[in-house]
Amino acid sequence: MLFAGLMFWHQGLLGQADSAQAHADLGIQLAQSGDLTSAENELRQAVKIEPNNPEFLSTLGTLLAMDKKLDESTAVFRKAVHLAPADFTSRRYLAANLWQLHSYGEAKHELETILREHPDDAHSRLLLGMVSENSGDYATAAKMLSSVPDEVAKQPESLAALALSYYRLHERTNARTTLQRLSSLNTLKATLLGGEIADQAGDYEEAEQLLNSISSSEANAPDVQFRRATVQYHAGHFAQCQATLQPLVSSPAATPQMYNRLGWCYHRLNKPKEATESFEHAIALTPADESNYVDLIKVLEAHNFLRVALDAANRAAALFPKSAAVFNLKGSVESRLLQFTDAVASYRHALQLDRTNANSILGLARAQASAGQTSDATSTFHTAIQRFPKDARIKVAYAEILLKQMETGDSDAKSRAEQLLRSAIAIDALNGEALYQLGNVELNDGRSEEALRHLEQAVKLLPQSSQPHFALARAYRRLKRSNDAEREMDLYNKLKASEPQRAESSGAGDDARN
Secondary structure, eight states: OHHHHHHHHHHHHHHHHHHHHHHHHHHHHHHHHTOHHHHHHHHHHHHHHSTTOHHHHHHHHHHHHHTTOHHHHHHHHHHHHHHOTTOHHHHHHHHHHHHHTTOHHHHHHHHHHHHHHOTTOHHHHHHHHHHHHHTTOHHHHHHHHHTOHHHHHTOHHHHHHHHHHHHHTTOHHHHHHHHHHHHTTOOHHHHHHHHHHHHHTTOHHHHHHHHHTSOHHHHTSHHHHHHHHHHHHHTTOHHHHHHHHHHHHTSTTOOHHHHHHHHHHHHHTTOHHHHHHHHHHHHHHOTTOHHHHHHHHHHHHHTTOHHHHHHHHHHHHHHOTTOHHHHHHHHHHHHHTTOHHHHHHHHHHHHHHOTTOHHHHHHHHHHHHHTTOHHHHHHHHHHHHHHOTTOHHHHHHHHHHHHHHHTTTOTTHHHHHHHHHHHHHHHOTTOHHHHHHHHHHHHHTTOHHHHHHHHHHHHHHOTTOHHHHHHHHHHHHHTTOHHHHHHHHHHHHHHHHHHHHHHHHOOTTOOTTO
């Protein structure tokens, strides 16, 4: 009886194993036919029967990755690798998932584990190169990607990553050579990608050369012309950019991005009316995209059309009540219109939406101070400094408020302001405003030699700002340097006369994406 029982138990296990393998085999067949849902069900059955079978787990993980279920796939691959640490194929697939999930550190660890055992594994070297480029380790990226040229040549994105890594390492010749390899693939997509990489790296000459290499039959395609306009904009050729974009926005191929780029061109060409119209066209095409509203408000504010900017900001705030960017701009415009109480409310709302935004808390503190809410402003500045200790702007702004309080008889304000300014300069030695303010404090305190050193630095960093020149002229006069003082006063008077005009044509507010 005991023997018969053992035989029955053994046959049951064999049947169960056969059943798991049958489910797995059927799952693979279904996957090959394109029925991923049924394939997943079969493979889950196989894993349910044999939960510690690394082969079944790896197959299921691969299928889930194919179906874009990366989180589930990653969990399955982790278990497979735990059960079979020497299965480097599963480990590589795990690393690929982690890369796509932006877990670059973990992906790098898995790939380095493989390469310690198999240093010539081309697929792992390629993947490590891509992971390294995405995580900013350009030296490793260039080393890995250049070591597997045959693998890199199969994927335009890998050539692009190698070229970008070379650019970041200041190896322009290697970068250009790599982009030529990318262009030699003779596909429009590859050439456009190469142009984008060169554009990102600031190599506008190479970007234009790549775009010019596109065949005449494809050169007038809207995406090619828009890429050309983008390069022209970044190169500072705004009139050329405008000329390239105008036929595009007049055609059925017009997109919000084209109108947005044209709006920034007009802004740079000091044509605010045309810029406004372009952003309004972009808004009309995509009314649910807040970025065009944000850019419109920025340009209107930069050109001092403050009432119109506030109308646009109020319209955007109603449409996008959860946009910290919109409420920050609304607060900025309200502050410039001296509507400080409204600005306090706007900045406070922006801060509630995004507590990590230093601009929100800085704007709030300034608005509170201007609204006469001195106690609230002081509390906000202290909170801001604690939350953003490396942001020199906050310390400079607080110092400016304290210096105004000094004029009302606060005897301790000057020493606290000076301490803040010195701390700001320690964080950012090129902060021209901090150097100017500190030099002014020293000058008013009779420390002319110290003031001179800081004011001369401030003038170099803020050559178009009138006030540092005026303060420097005072310092020269105190030190009996009459000719230098007269020169600085002449500069001050010229700059002061042109400030309203320069304020209207300033480029304040351009986004990095432009």
